[in-house]
Amino acid sequence: xxxxxxxxxxxxxxxxxxxxxxxxxxxxxxxxxxxxxxxxxxxxxxxxxxxxxxxxxxxxxxxxxxxxxxxxxxxxxxxxxxxxxxxxxxxxxxxxxxxxxxxxxxxxxxxxxxxxxxxxxxxxxxxxxxxxxxxxxxxxxxxxxxxxxxxxxxxxxxxxxxxxxxxxxxxxxxxxxxxxxxxxxxxxxxxxxxxxxxxxxxxxxxxxxxxxxxxxxxxxxxxxxxxxxxxxxxxxxxxxxxxxxxxxxxxxxxxxxxxxxxxxxxxxxxxxxxxxxxxxxxxxxxxxxxxxxxxxxxxxxxxxxxxxxxxxxxxxxxxxxxxxxxxxxxxxxxxxxxxxxxxxxxxxxxxxxxxxxxxxxxxxxxxxxxxxxxxxxxxxxxxxxxxxxxxxxxxxxxxxxxxxxxxxxxxxxxxxxxxxxxxxxxxxxxxxxxxxxxxxxxxxx
Amino acid sequence: xxxxxxxxxxxxxxxxxxxxxxxxxxxxxxxxxxxxxxxxxxxxxxxxxxxxxxxxxxxxxxxxxxxxxxxxxxxxxxxxxxxxxxxxxxxxxxxxxxxxxxxxxxxxxxxxxxxxxxxxxxxxxxxxxxxxxxxxxxxxxxxxxxxxxxxxxxxxxxxxxxxxxxxxxxxxxxxxxxxxxxxxxxxxxxxxxxxxxxxxxxxxxxxxxxxxxxxxxxxxxxxxxxxxxxxxxxxxxxxxxxxxxxxxxxxxxxxxxxxxxxxxxxxxxxxxxxxxxxxxxxxxxxxxxxxxxxxxxxxxxxxxxxxxxxxxxxxxxxxxxxxxxxxxxxxxxxxxxxxxxxxxxxxxxxxxxxxxxxxxxxxxxxxxxxxxxxxxxxxxxxxxxxxxxxxxxxxxxxxxxxxxxxxxxxxxxxxxxxxxxxxxxxxxxxxxxxxxxxxxxxxxxxxxxxxxxxxxxxxxxxxxxxxxxxxxxxxxxxxxxxxxxxxxxxxxxxxxxxxxxxxxxxxxxxxxxxxxxxxxxxxxxxxxxxxxxxxxxxxxxxxxxx
Numbered sequence: 001x002x003x004x005x006x007x008x009x010x011x012x013x014x015x016x017x018x019x020x021x022x023x024x025x026x027x028x029x030x031x032x033x034x035x036x037x038x039x040x041x042x043x044x045x046x047x048x049x050x051x052x053x054x055x056x057x058x059x060x061x062x063x064x065x066x067x068x069x070x071x072x073x074x075x076x077x078x079x080x081x082x083x084x085x086x087x088x089x090x091x092x093x094x095x096x097x098x099x100x101x102x103x104x105x106x107x108x109x110x111x112x113x114x115x116x117x118x119x120x121x122x123x124x125x126x127x128x129x130x131x132x133x134x135x136x137x138x139x140x141x142x143x144x145x146x147x148x149x150x151x152x153x154x155x156x157x158x159x160x161x162x163x164x165x166x167x168x169x170x171x172x173x174x175x176x177x178x179x180x181x182x183x184x185x186x187x188x189x190x191x192x193x194x195x196x197x198x199x200x201x202x203x204x205x206x207x208x209x210x211x212x213x214x215x216x217x218x219x220x221x222x223x224x225x226x227x228x229x230x231x232x233x234x235x236x237x238x239x240x241x242x243x244x245x246x247x248x249x250x251x252x253x254x255x256x257x258x259x260x261x262x263x264x265x266x267x268x269x270x271x272x273x274x275x276x277x278x279x280x281x282x283x284x285x286x287x288x289x290x291x292x293x294x295x296x297x298x299x300x301x302x303x304x305x306x307x308x309x310x311x312x313x314x315x316x317x318x319x320x321x322x323x324x325x326x327x328x329x330x331x332x333x334x335x336x337x338x339x340x341x342x343x344x345x346x347x348x349x350x351x352x353x354x355x356x357x358x359x360x361x362x363x364x365x366x367x368x369x370x371x372x373x374x375x376x377x378x379x380x381x382x383x384x385x386x387x388x389x390x391x392x393x394x395x396x397x398x399x400x401x402x403x404x405x406x407x408x409x410x411x412x413x414x415x416x417x418x419x420x421x422x423x424x425x426x427x428x429x430x431x432x433x434x435x436x437x438x439x440x441x442x443x444x445x
Numbered sequence: 446x447x448x449x450x451x452x453x454x455x456x457x458x459x460x461x462x463x464x465x466x467x468x469x470x471x472x473x474x475x476x477x478x479x480x481x482x483x484x485x486x487x488x489x490x491x492x493x494x495x496x497x498x499x500x501x502x503x504x505x506x507x508x509x510x511x512x513x514x515x516x517x518x519x520x521x522x523x524x525x526x527x528x529x530x531x532x533x534x535x536x537x538x539x540x541x542x543x544x545x546x547x548x549x550x551x552x553x554x555x556x557x558x559x560x561x562x563x564x565x566x567x568x569x570x571x572x573x574x575x576x577x578x579x580x581x582x583x584x585x586x587x588x589x590x591x592x593x594x595x596x597x598x599x600x601x602x603x604x605x606x607x608x609x610x611x612x613x614x615x616x617x618x619x620x621x622x623x624x625x626x627x628x629x630x631x632x633x634x635x636x637x638x639x640x641x642x643x644x645x646x647x648x649x650x651x652x653x654x655x656x657x658x659x660x661x662x663x664x665x666x667x668x669x670x671x672x673x674x675x676x677x678x679x680x681x682x683x684x685x686x687x688x689x690x691x692x693x694x695x696x697x698x699x700x701x702x703x704x705x706x707x708x709x710x711x712x713x714x715x716x717x718x719x720x721x722x723x724x725x726x727x728x729x730x731x732x733x734x735x736x737x738x739x740x741x742x743x744x745x746x747x748x749x750x751x752x753x754x755x756x757x758x759x760x761x762x763x764x765x766x767x768x769x770x771x772x773x774x775x776x777x778x779x780x781x782x783x784x785x786x787x788x789x790x791x792x793x794x795x796x797x798x799x800x801x802x803x804x805x806x807x808x809x810x811x812x813x814x815x816x817x818x819x820x821x822x823x824x825x826x827x828x829x830x831x832x833x834x835x836x837x838x839x840x841x842x843x844x845x846x847x848x849x850x851x852x853x854x855x856x857x858x859x860x861x862x863x864x865x866x867x868x869x870x871x872x873x874x875x876x877x878x879x880x881x882x883x884x885x886x887x888x889x890x891x892x893x894x895x896x897x898x899x900x901x902x903x904x905x906x907x908x909x910x911x912x913x914x915x916x917x918x919x920x921x922x923x924x925x926x927x928x929x930x931x932x933x934x935x936x937x938x939x940x941x942x943x944x945x946x947x948x949x950x951x952x953x954x955x956x957x958x959x960x961x962x963x964x965x966x967x968x969x970x971x972x973x974x975x976x977x978x979x980x981x982x983x984x985x986x987x988x989x990x991x
Contacts, residue, residue: 040768044578049550051552093526123569127573143769179774183778262672271990369988398929444902
């Protein structure tokens with residue numbers, strides 16, 4: 001299925017709704033085209049193309065609802081899927097948390113999530129981009145392992161209460177690990193964009209290569225508490241644990257880091273350093289995301305943490321109504337306001353510390369304190385008197401993003417980065433943190 | 446399907462910490478439709494269309510997977526049914542070699558024209574990428590088996606069990622936990638049926654019917670005054686079984702000082718009752734004093750340590766660098782294997798790979814590149830003796846055949862090397878759990894899996910659990926909390942001094958082992974008997990926040 005325009009999507013959804021006999025009916029339509037190349041040992045290992053589309057019909061009678069999906073779009077199939085959703089709804093148990101579908105919503109201006117250049121990518125463009133990366137590695141006698149993927153898609157929804165929403169988007173993701181031939185050095189780079197023309201696989205490969213070469217002959221230093229500078233890629237995998245925990249229901253139920261004794265939450269409390277400001281904004285030109293959520297709610301600009309104070313938690317429509325809080329969906333990306341310094345300037349201003357370029361295998365240890373564990377990877381360096389002195393062996397850490405953002409020393413400029421754990425894109429600064437807790441050494445390169 | 450989507454679907458929030466990546470899901474269908482089975486003859490016709498189209502465009506090898514992947518999720522919390530989801534994903538994935546390079550394309554349009562077009566696209570991708578190739582793909586020889594089939598030996602197809610029966614069970618489990626003092630419980634029954642058809646230009650047409658089940662719950666209890674909370678996950682193990690897994694007999698239960706443990710089958714109601722009591726004990730438990738302890742690890746816990754520290758580093762694709770950009774490489778480099786004397790563990794450590802063990806998650810007749818499955822030694826008397834390989838890697842380690850470790854989580858995913866069931870063999874001497882505990886002076890007995898993390902070459906790991914019992918002078922003296930152990934893989938396995946006998950051998954496993962880019966999930970089991978490890982470093986994980 002080609003990417004439908006707003007008008008084409010509207011016409012198709014209107015037709016689907018015309019078949020409905022349910023009290024309420026809501027239809028979500030989406031489609032995407034994409035492909036990827038994975039390479040390792042300096043050759044392509046897997047590569048593929050995939051095109052998918054689906055139409056999801058949700059029919060409701062009272063508090064009973066049924067969902068059916070189809071990927072065929074002739075009239076008979078469309079009617080059939082509506083009938084099936086209605087049959088399933090009649091058979092379903094009542095859902096006490098069912099919410100009537102939303103009426104028409106205001107979504108504001110379209111968000112610039114779509115790029116023609118990305119949508120036009122095919123096997124040749126992917127192979128060209130990978131060739132640039134492989135050449136860069138081969139010229140320097142380094143081993144490259146990387147992944148490039150691109151997709152273009154659209155989503156639309158309409159319901160019997162008059163709601164209609166549409167968005168189309170593209171995305172391209174590239175990540176690369178460069179290892180020295182002796183296996184003693186490893187470096188990494190990751191980039192994500194909506195617009196493919198911003199991607200420079202040669203330059204990103206060069207960054208990974210530089211880290212790989214600089215990390216050879218790493219020295220072991222004692223684990224313990226250190227001042228660290230975390231590059232944005234490392235910041236992403238720590239902070240997203242905090243973003244994922246901004247859920248109102250978990251907080252109200254007393255089982256998250258946002259909970260307080262007696263059924264209260266930490267909303268309104270000074271939880272973090274007062275320089276911490278975290279928000280989401282679908283129209284940010286560096287990190288555009290859809291201006292509506294899959295359940296039809298608008299995605300607007302929302303302050304989650306302001307001057308270190310928890311301002312808002314996200315919630316389902318049911319939970320928001322039950323508790324009387326603002327009905328905010330979880331955002332598609334998060335932005336932390338940074339400072340003005342470059343990473344190099346942060347290093348220059350550091351007497352003693354460790355530069356962490358990447359953190360890896362992050363897993364929760366204690367949900368109450370948001371303590372997580374994980375390891376440094378692909379380039380960790382000792383800083384003394386404002387200079388990188390030597391590479392150090394990787395560490396395991398046990399640290400909480402909440403404790404970390406209380407031990408904030410300095411922030412650099414925010415930039416777009418990608419979490420290697422969740423593949424989510426963020427705008428985040430490099431952070432200089434005091435007393436970051438490394439608990440053991442790892443021999444891994 | 447991403448982990449976050451799963452969280453959204455189940456509403457379990459923090460409970461999803463126990464679940465990593467989730468496989469691709471499909472279209473929602475009625476429960477009855479899951480009981481339909483597509484005639485292999487029809488799948489053969491479609492496969493031949495794909496193979497002929499690829500060959501006509503210049504492919505020198507083609508395999509076709511016509512896959513129907515069915516999932517059912519019955520999801521409840523406390524006294525509510527949250528969601529009942531039946532999904533079907535049906536389509537075809539076509540993998541070719543052209544100009545010595547792999548190409549892949551997939552479609553869910555099951556008419557002959559669309560399938561032929563997908564096959565042609567796979568060939569054009571292979572040709573486009575062949576300019577990036579440094580050497581041509583070399584496949585281990587594989588004979589065609591003709592038209593064959595394999596069915597998981599289940600007793601009761603979970604998809605045939607009425608949803609009401611599953612809902613009633615889960616609500617009774619929830620009720621028991623709440624009456625036992627839990628504040629919250631989320632409970633789920635996942636069932637999976639993979640109906641896979643594989644055809645290749647080697648002359649195989651293989652039809653397989655695979656079943657898996659995972660009943661699980663997650664309990665939370667809160668101290669209202671302090672706001673402190675503790676959780677306890679189910680001690681079930683996901684299994685390659687039918688609904689009979691939920692029909693536990695007396696012989697499936699092991700009574701220990703910590704309560705009942707399960708072997709082969711699971712009593713969900715009983716476990717929920719004991720979990721509600723244990724989560725209360727956890728709230729009052731003593732915070733662990735950090736230091737060196739002898740650890741006695743139950744199979745419900747040890748499976749995950751085996752998975753991370755032996756299963757992954759012996760995957761040949763990791764050893765060779767194919768996973769360098771994501772999951773990582775391996776410390777078990779080829780020179781260690783070639784030396785034939787790399788002491789991975791103590792003499793007590795015998796670890797096997799097995800793709801055939803009945804009731805395990807990894808059991809199949811043939812893998813996803815048409816190789817008949819078997820079993821082999823990986824660690825023998827503590828020494829590294831073998832890896833886990835697929836067809837295009839076998840020649841690198843001098844094998845003349847694949848070990849049958851190829852798997853794709855969906856028709857739309859490219860098959861690649863995935864972990865076989867990797868299991869620690871039981872000890873040869875008679876030894877019970879009680880004996881193990883009796884022999885420990887200062888130790889911790891750990892039951893159930895918890896937090897887990899390991900580096901990209903599998904040297905340094907950290908694991909938590911569900912239940913921690915302090916052992917002093919051969920006796921359990923009480924429960925501990927805030928426990929995690931950190932170790933180096935080789936040191937840890939060399940500190941293994943005793944493994945219980947085969948009467949204690951049990952399987953644990955993962956429904957959602959994530960690997961690859963784009964990420965794919967596979968299900969895999971790991972067996973062991975209760976094992977003891979001496980002098981392991983234990984840290985205290987308690988912290989304080991504002």
